[in-house]
Amino acid sequence: MRSTRSRSAPRSAVPLSVAVAVAVVAALANANFLLAPLVGARVDLSVGVISELSVPSEPGSVWFRLGDGTAGALGLLLAVPLWRSASRHARFRAVCLAAFGLGTLVSALVPLTCAPSLGPCPASSAGAELVHDGVSVVATTGAVLGGLELVLRTRGPLRVLALATALVSTGCGLYEVVTFARGGNGGGGDSQRWQVLAVSAWLVLEAVSRRGDRPGRTARGRA
Template sequence: MRERGPAAGPALTAPVVAAVVAAVVAAVANANFLLAPFVGARIDLATGVVSELSVPSEPGSVWFRLGDGTAGVLAAVLGIVLWRSGSRHGRFRSACLLAFGVGTFVSAVVPITCAPSLGPCPASSQTAELVHDGVSVLATTGAVLGGLELAWRARGVLKVLAVLVALVSAGCGLYEVVTFLQGGNGGGGDSQRWQVLAVSAWLVLEALSWRRPASG
């Protein structure tokens, strides 16, 4: 039988409602950079990167790490639940959720220890930066691939929204890679903020797609 992608179903079941609520909480926690103006953050996200908000010495850094940690745990839980659905394509997206969740959680546990946009960083900060950057790349890759797969499989209004979100997420990701290879900082906070918002939207759309599981 030809496999169909996720689409909106007739009614939300209790497990799907729980998944959507968890996804919304994860989405809000993931977009924690929105707190920056309210906690006195010194990082200018027009030039610096979002990760700099979590530097332990910066104002409100605990809230940004808590947000990332919460988003990571909830995304990983959603990935585990989706894996149990048995759908081949669902399992691919569950792996993407797990990659995003684990990478985001570890990035919260191992934040960078210096904000380059505020001044030179000591050599001792390089190890934490390498670990943080590595898991951040894992998380971003998982989110971009998961968003693209959802956009491919979804139907109806969900497909339109998923395509828009995937284009923003993938486009920002590509821009960040290109600027990084050219010696930049990955496009700075402007590109990252759009991508973070797109990833947050992907989490919610993914949960909403469970209203009618893919058949396979």
């Protein structure tokens, strides 16, 4: 008699509790704007954008950059076991997480050098702003696509939570695109704060949903 392993089993299993713990830390680090009142940030997030909190000259900016860097690095870490899976859907999830992780990490390494909501910025700040905005778009796109995929993959209460998260993230993203196209700042921090919270929720839900990735029945041996 010869036994075989289930082909659907991941090549590199990671305990669900570990994945969830990593995702929770990433989610909290991603929502670092919540620290703004505690560090005496000058940026008014009803007017300015969240990225302005990371401008090196602003109070507590190192904590915001550290938060983004941590969230990005952990997002990349969460993508690794999914990419090593044989499942095509798991690899798509890995790409979404990697896009979010890489974009967020680079945005921490290349912060804005000026806060436009606090006054005029010199022309020399345009280069950093272009890079920062570009990688932020990559990160947001990965999160939005990952959130939409999560809705299709989950069932029951988890799907309801995933749908709510995806609607907020996608809706805020579209609103920001429209306002940017009209010459605005993406709707300011109000829209961004909701989107960041939705993305943080997606990270946790993505990890929790992995309980369905664990192999159930294995192929039985055949004579």
